[in-house]
Amino acid sequence: MSARVSTKSFLPLLNIEKETKRWNQLYKVMTEPKPDIIPTPRKCVWKKNKTTLWYHPAKEKKHAVPVFLVYSLLNKVYILDVGEGSSVVGGLTERGYDVYLLDWGTPGLEDADLTLENYIIDYLENALKRAIRHSGAKEMSLMGYCLGGTMAAILASITSLPIKNLVLAAVPIDFSIGTVPQKWLDGIQNGELSFDRFANAYQTLPSEFLYLMFKLITPLNAATMANLYTRAHDEIYVEKWRRMDKWTKDAQAFTGAAFKQFFNDFYKENKLLKGELVMDGRKVDLKNIKCPLFVFSCSRDTLIAEKQSLPIMDLVSSEDKTYEVYEGGHVSLVLTGVFAEIMDPWLSTRSHDLQEIRS
Amino acid sequence: MSKEKTYDLFAGYKLLSEMWEKQLMDLLFKATDNKEFVRTANIGLDLHSRYMERVRKNQEFIAALMNIPTKKDVANAAKMSIQAEEKFDSLEEQVWNLQDGLASFSKENLTFLQEIINTINQMKAESLKTKAELAETKKIKTDLQDLRQGLVDIKILQVNLQEMCKELEGLKVIQAELKDSLTHQEPPKTDRGLEELRQEIAQLAEIKSEIASLKELMGKEKERKQKKEPEKELVLPGASTTK
Incomplete structure (x- = not known):
């Protein structure tokens, strides 16, 4: 009797309803077009070339200091606004922050000469200036993710604009180390591997090349597919998975000049860490960052190692600085919307609560 | 498990x-x-x-x-539109600067005008006070003129009184003379003398009544003077406490 019970409990009981749902969902994923990404309610504040500054008003404003979000040039804008329930922007607006998001747009051949300097000074700094003017706030919190974090840190160290708080997530600061094989890094550093001629030939690197580059870093995605098969009966999960899948395959084009600068100034010479980087005649010294700083890394990040972010904690002059490690991956941090959850407790205490001001 | x-x-x-x-x-x-x-x-x-x-x-x-045309040509045309966009942006920023400058300037003007209005209001209040003080001063002036006139009258009365006193002394002398003549009995002279004496006594009674009325007048003037003096102290323009 007991043997029969144990065999029965060992064998999987086929839940017809669940399985039908699972395979229907899987069929839907395979056959239907990629989902449309519906952004959090927004308003265009400024446009320049392909760049757009979006304003996402808070659902119920609770904090006087708005948040300005900067994402990586290697990503599409919806990495921070992937849809309701998973959006970083949506999470922040729900928590009472006015959010400004700088959409880099997709560069074309005419933008081939745009360097990181152009992006930081002509686009990012101008956008921040306009966001401050639009909000009417005296200060603004600056938040950067991935390479957007590096750009935000550079801007914070050279600008005279009032930055209240600086939040950096999965940010590379030290480029002498990485998640790619060491010999690749050595090759870039000693000039054995150069992308200059390649960037010159293409002028603006097509999105397909960027997709291949990321594929070279993480060539397999069996775990992602396994996750889908395992949880395909869960409609909400499948919806989120589809949005994430769309983003993963929707790579971004990159301007040749910025690509060369990225590899030469950052990976080859590590100028940011050494304090040798110059932007628009202004020396980038991270010591100039004096505002409260919050940095967090991802424990299972396959793109940016924790060691790459850590040096900034010693380089800045900020007295109020916090470092945290999030248990998760580089992309899941933003595509699940957990970013807003992690950031809120730290940021809310430093964003002038409106209720406190009123009382 | x-x-x-x-x-x-x-x-x-x-x-x-x-x-x-x-x-x-x-x-x-x-x-x-x-x-x-x-x-x-x-x-x-x-x-x-x-x-x-x-x-x-x-x-x-x-x-x-x-x-x-190739994509490069299209890109060159696009670059021109980007440049135009940059110029618009720079113009917009200049307009902002002007707006900010004007806003701060008008703010300064507003505070300056506010100060002027405050000063004018203060001046208006003070002029009203001065006007009231001036009216008081005029009143005092007329009172002073009245007093001066009163004093002149008093002086005239004093002179008159002095004359009367002299006359009285003269009468006293005549009286004494009359007494002397009465004692020496000179009848023809006495009748005339008596008549003169009666006339003089009648005049003396009149003078006495005049003196009494003058004394009464002087008393009244003194009282008036005493009443006016404290008012004078209050309305002196130099003694104003408000500024």
Whole structure:
């Protein structure tokens, strides 16, 4: 009797309803077009070339200091606004922050000469200036993710604009180390591997090349597919998975000049860490960052190692600085919307609560 | 506890996939972590770049021959619109600066005007006070003139009184003379003298009544003077406490 019970409990009981749902969902994923990404309610504040500054008003404003979000040039804008329930922007607006998001747009051949300097000074700094003017706030919190974090840190160290708080997530600061094989890094550093001629030939690197580059870093995605098969009966999960899948395959084009600068100034010479980087005649010294700083890394990040972010904690002059490690991956941090959850407790205490001001 | 566990096919699949992926990733990582791979990749990149350069060069050459625009021409046209956009932005910023300048200027003007209005209001209040004080002063002036006139009258009365006193003294002398003549009995003179004496006594009675009325007047003037003096102290323009 007991043997029969144990065999029965060992064998999987086929839940017809669940399985039908699972395979229907899987069929839907395979056959239907990629989902449309519906952004959090927004308003265009400024446009320049392909760049757009979006304003996402808070659902119920609770904090006087708005948040300005900067994402990586290697990503599409919806990495921070992937849809309701998973959006970083949506999470922040729900928590009472006015959010400004700088959409880099997709560069074309005419933008081939745009360097990181152009992006930081002509686009990012101008956008921040306009966001401050639009909000009417005296200060603004600056938040950067991935390479957007590096750009935000550079801007914070050279600008005279009032930055209240600086939040950096999965940010590379030290480029002498990485998640790619060491010999690749050595090759870039000693000039054995150069992308200059390649960037010159293409002028603006097509999105397909960027997709291949990321594929070279993480060539397999069996775990992602396994996750889908395992949880395909869960409609909400499948919806989120589809949005994430769309983003993963929707790579971004990159301007040749910025690509060369990225590899030469950052990976080859590590100028940011050494304090040798110059932007628009202004020396980038991270010591100039004096505002409260919050940095967090991802424990299972396959793109940016924790060691790459850590040096900034010693380089800045900020007295109020916090470092945290999030248990998760580089992309899941933003595509699940957990970013807003992690950031809120730290940021809310430093964003002038409106209720406190009123009382 | 282990007996209660059921076998989940998908959980097992997931576990195995993750394991395999990790193993394969490690293998690929190790396989590519060498100088040869890097050199080969660089050669591949160079060859591909050279090929792309040639393609672009030929593309431009053929397009020029065929007199058709290439993507480069379109990009050049787009660059011009970007430049125009940048100029608009810079103009917009200049307008902002002007707006800000004007706003701060008008704010300064507003505070300045506010100060002027305050000063005018203060001056208006003070002028009203001065006007009231002036009216008081005029009143005092007329009172003073009245007093002066009164004093002149008093002086005239004094002179009159002095004259009367002299006359009285004269009368006293006449009286004494009369007494003397009465005692020496000079009748013809006495009758005339008596008549004169009666007339003088009548005059004296009149004078006495006049003196009494003058004394009464003087008393009244003194009282008036005493009443006016405290008012004078209050309305002196130099003694104003408000400014």
